[in-house]
Amino acid sequence: MRALILGTLGMTAALAAGGLALGGGAEMPMAMAAPATTPLRATASLRTPDGAAAGTATFEQVGAGVRVTVTATGLTPGQHGMHVHDLGKCTPGVDAATNTIVPFGGAGGHFDPGMSGNHDSPTAGNKYGHGGDAPMLTVGADGTGRATFTTDKFSLTGMTGVLNRSLVIHAQPDDYKSDPSGMTGARERCGIITRGDIAVRDYSLPGPQDFPEGVAYDARKGVLYTGSAANGTIYAVNANSGAVSIFNQGGGQGRGSALGLKVDPQGRVWAAGGATGTVSVFSPDGFPVAILKTPPSPDAYVNDLTPAPDGNVYVTDSTRPVIFRVTPDLKLSAWLDLAGTPLKYGPGINLNGIVATPDGRALLAVQLNTGDLWRIDLRTKAVTRVMGGLTRGDGLLLDGQTLYVVRNAEQVITKVTLNAGYTSGTVVAEEPLTGLRFPTTLTAVGGDLVVAQGQLNKLQGGTPEVPFKLTRFKKF
Structure with missing residues (x-):
């Protein structure tokens, strides 16, 4: 997979495509509350290692940061180190510093969105210190500790989002310099940071290295259907029961990854092949119908595709400035050379997610490295900019005049309202759900949406959270 350095935090990520399936239909109703967009709030119920309630922490989004209020009981008087840890698990687990099983070791190490690898003070920038480094908790003679602070080291959304991570209080003071945790000693209190105003349903995938990209x-x-960016395996997931089976095993026909996925009106599954430069078409029962190859190139990156009302399928390439087209007889050709258009390719990942407007007049595609949304006229091939500001835009889903944009490293889904001609748009909401992990693409299931949590920032290094999952939630 091709890698790109993402944003000011320096996150290395294999980047990917958008997903939209055709059709609607009946499905098992889900008792879910619609996502709230503002204000963002979360809580963590603090527990002792034996599970007893021992305090509460609240989190409220304030601009780019968060206001935190902590009350914890039953602690030794004095100062206690306090940090946000990477994983949302208050279970026993291995402490990497001692290689022993410890209480709350399941929370992992400190949240480190800047990949600094360094413990530092709560005022250090995230490229110098852990994003989870927080002020200490001061405990009084009665064993109760209280703290209130506002920080921009972490937030409830975006690259520094801490939803579904853990707040841990340690036994000792923090020296704010010693790796990995400032000599703070044992983990004495732990709580998972959760939202109470939204419900989701997760579909777990079986593989330890699935990295789901398309859906x-x-x-x-x-x-x-979801495809692996790491090995090309495509899974079929029963939307009611959650049962998972292999639809097509990766590695066949030279397909080492499956990025953007679509289902066409015939029930065939289409998959973009990334650096292989291919488009694969599968029958409804998973047999290969065609492996379509784009022109040979050391710089190919076939990223996403969309069936259009005209019967053709249009394909983005993120590194070559061309839109490919597959006709109904499964012939692939270069349809539009973007050279000479206002859409300029630059370093990194360019055009990514793509959708066709329901009136059959245009395509919409997002350019990840610029955050621009583009309209491509299917009759004149005119390319016009719709809007900007969609940084790290990956998968797209068009629902009437509403466009949902998955913004992978930003770890949010952005809702855009488009005008009647799909020539301009306005951001109306951004949704982090219960803590997204480098989301890539999404699709509609009746009145719900399903997003793939790809974790592609961990594909070339780091430990992903397992099981990998798709997450279902109400449209917002």
């Missing part, structure tokens, strides 16, 4: 839905079968 598509076949309403006639009630099946979700």
Whole structure:
């Protein structure tokens, strides 16, 4: 997979495509509350190692940062180190510093979005110190500790989002310099940071290295499809039961990754092949129908595709400035050379997610490295800029005049309202759900959306959270 340095935090990520399945249909109703967009609030119920309630922490988004209020009980008087840890697990686990099983070791190490690898003070920038480094908790003679602070080292959304991570209080003071945790000693209190105003349903995937990238839905079968960016395996997931089976094993026909996925009106599954430069088409039962090759190139990156009302399938390439087209007889050709258009390719990942407007007049595609959304006229091939500001825009889903944009490293789904001609748009909401992990693409299942949590920032280094999952939630 191709890598790109993302944003000011220096996150290395294999970047990917958008997903949208055709069709709607009946499905098992879900008792979910619609996502709230503002203000963002979360809580963590603090527990002792034996599970007893021992305090509460609240988190409220304030601009780019968060206001934190902590009350903890039953602690030794004095100062106690306090940090946000990477994983949302208050279970026993291995402490990497001692290689022993410790209480709350399941929370992992300190949250480190800047990949600094360094423990530092709560005022150090995230490229110098852990993003989870927080002020100490001062405990009084009665064993109760209280702290209130505002920090921009972490937040409830974006690259520094701490939803579904853990707040841990340690036994000793923090020296704010010693790796990995400032000599703070044992983990004495732990709470998972959660939202109470939204419900989700997760579909777990079986593989330890799945890295799901594309997602598509076949309403006639009630099946979700998701493809692995790491090995090309495509799974079929029953949208009601959550049962998972292999639809097509990766590695066949030279397909080492499956990025953007779509289901066409015939029930065939289409997959973009990334650096292989291919588009794969599978029958509804998973057999290869065609492996279509783009022109040979050391710089190919076929990223996403979309069936259009004209019967053709249009394909983005993130490194070559061209849009490919596959005709109904499964012939692939270069349809639009973007050279000479206002859409300029630059370093990194360019065009990514793509959708066709329902009136059959245009395509919409997002350029990840610039954050621009583009309209491509299907009759004149005119390319016009719709809007900007969609940084790290990956997968797209068009629902009437509403466009959902998955912004991978930003770890949010952005809702855009488009005008009647799809020539301008306005951001109306941003949704981090219960803590997204480098989301890539999304699809619709009736009144719900399903997003793939790809974790592609961990594909070339780091330990992903397992199981990998798709997450389902109400449209917002």
